[in-house]
Amino acid sequence: MKQLIPFLMVAAMCASSQAATVLSYSFTSDATPSFSGDSLAGTVSAAYAYIETVDANGDPLPLPSFRPDLTAPAITVGDPSARGYGAAISGNALDAVDQAVLFSFSAPQDISAFALTLDNSTLGTPFGTNLEFYDSQDALLYSILVDQTVSGFSVNQALSLTGVSKVVLPSGAFYDNASLTVAASAVPEPSRVLLMGLFAGVAVFRRRRA
């Protein structure tokens, strides 16, 4: 058994790393970010968006709701320097200067980390620009101030958010190197069961040795 422990630990660690999905996007060339091919349950889509405050009858919504703007062009990436937004962050970046970008998950996700870098300029909306996480009922779960007037402003936070359906990047800036870590499902996956079993086995083995 003792000889098997290193092998089992490596196997468990590999299995564990598959439990969290890191969505990384450098916005280098694709006009429409796509995360297909990862192990995310469902799909994620991105679009220019607006905040809706009234329903079809003009009555106030219970909560404001970010929605894809069907009249807007497809979201674009570009070189921030071409618009005077400072030197490139790392090649092209997501152009959200003129409109907010909405990332939508077809199924709610649990998010454990988020990172993002803004353009290298002081241009940007000088007040109230927040990166926001919403659930499927449009309740605001969490927001992070992104100061668009600080050149090269970046975000890198560990989070503990459950049931995220929407992530909104506020208008006014270029964004690059986005990284969103979708936490392991609340239901233990086989790899987790294996890891827990391993630790339990090791504990029992050592106790018996003692």
Added chain:
Amino acid sequence: MKLQNSGKLIAAITGLFALGNAFAAPTVTRLNPPSALFTYADATPPYISRFLPAQRFDLQATIQADAGKTITSVVFKVNGTPVTAAGGASAITSIGGDKFSATIRGYSNSTAGVKTLVVEATQDDSLVATGTGNFEIASITLNAGRKAKNIIWLIGDGTGIAHRTAARIVSKGASLGKSNEPLAIDTLPVTGIVTTHSLNSIVTDSAPGAHCYSTGNKANNGQEGVFPDDTTDKWDNPRIEHMGSYLARTQGKWLGIVSTADVEDATPAAFAVSTQDRGAGTGICDMYLDEAVANHNLHVLMGGGRKWFLPLDGSAGAGSGRVNSSTSSGGDYVVPADVQAGWSVPAGAVDPNRNLIADFQTAGFYYAPDLAGLNAMTGSETKLLGLFNSGHMDVSYDKIAHRRNAATIAPGSLIATYPDQPLLEEMTDKALTVLSKNANGFVMMIEGASIDKQAHNMDTERWVHDAIEFDKAVAKCIAFQAANPDTLIIVTADHECAGIAISGGSTVTDAALQSTAVGSLKGIVGTYDNAKFPAYTIAGDGYPTTMDVDYRMIIGYAGNSDRYETWRSSPSYNVSPQARNTTTGYLVTGQQPGTGVQSAVHTASDIPLSAGGRGAAAFTGVFDNTDAFFKAMQAAIGGSK
């Protein structure tokens, strides 16, 4: 008994102190930004001064000290928190008569809501004066939709409802109860009504009438980019950040200013300049280059006013040369140190021999002295200066007549000296070409200036003609917007001028009108059924073949001085209505007071506003002129669906 006497003595001493304080105490006599709370102790809406989140403005107080005393310290508090000035951006200045002006420059606040402003000024004997006012930081809904990338303000100076109607009747015609065609302005989908009062009067002049659109705030008549203060210095007033500056520093937009007036005139200057004197000639034009090019991204400046740009010593050749410079009547500018520090602007200079055109060229501007110069542009230009007349540009009525027949030069015009002046639509076209090169968009103000100036002059044919010219500039912008949908077009005025009324139509032919005796001219005015439908013919150049048609449109003036009326066009430009047609016209007695009043005046009537494009839907209803600023900035900052 002793105790009783002691008590009386103490009371008497206390009373004397109180009496002394009542007669000797410093007082705050002015607090900027202006507020009803300070002026009338009224804390309820409407709030007089409103700003965008993060829009910069100055805090200022005037303190009347006791005789021989000095104000040693001043603290401004916003919602109870002392305001700290940036290095060098504050001052306490003695302004004479034991008065002191205290300033903090370039303040801003990013949190929406009504703020209480308190100033506490301490005299050298420790007595403290306080004043309380308020201001509002407007709420902008971020991420409300796509932003307006380009904002075009078209200001028909003095253009009320009737000016538009007259232009439509003449240029499009009407028959069987309907207009034959709409004006370009009429095709804009959104219409609103705008109130125009200035800070100190129900009747505004053009400076606050345009300042409101550029800053979102009220100003006193004659002032632009500033609040009033108590000094005689034209350049030290409390400033408010212009739209051009705000959008340049936050979004990298460019600014364009196009006018048929002298570029020093109130409306163009109100979009980039800060002074309490709308007539401060060379200083205003220097400020375009020294401040607006650097801080507002000013890339296009076109109009008249070349005289302010040429050195007084004649070294740049022909031209009247730096008129109203410091060497004549003190129009040049130098700003105090706290303004320089708070607004990141240069000091300015008294420099009558400055060659401002050359300085613009050194800063990268292409210079066009005439239409040929505009047409010689290669298309690669990113900065454009056009100065087409020494003063106000000549009006389209006379420019078109000269284009049709080079020998036709209206007496009183400067067409002989400046024969190749562009029309407003031609200037607009070139401005759009230059400004659209910026990937981040632009703000542009386009003014049809002489609709107002000729309405003042009660020269019907010339202001109607310029209203048609203005509409052609609007058409250019609408075509641009069709190709660039993230463009917001706002067509409005700064105020109504002259109390225009289309009271009817002539009942006689033009030939008959010319032969009508002076005493009978009043009788040719047809009203109601007798007005019929005046019919004008439009030439291939898009303008009326003549304004003197048979059965012509009749215009009345409610805000008028005395005039002599013939109901026909005047061959001469800019002749006073009291000197014009004195033998051929009949006297129409005006309502303006006093001798020497020789023109019609602005009125307090509401004005129309038409809008189209991104964010236009907000411009409905009846609203204050400052509201138009916030509606436009919602579209530019927060976006709209």
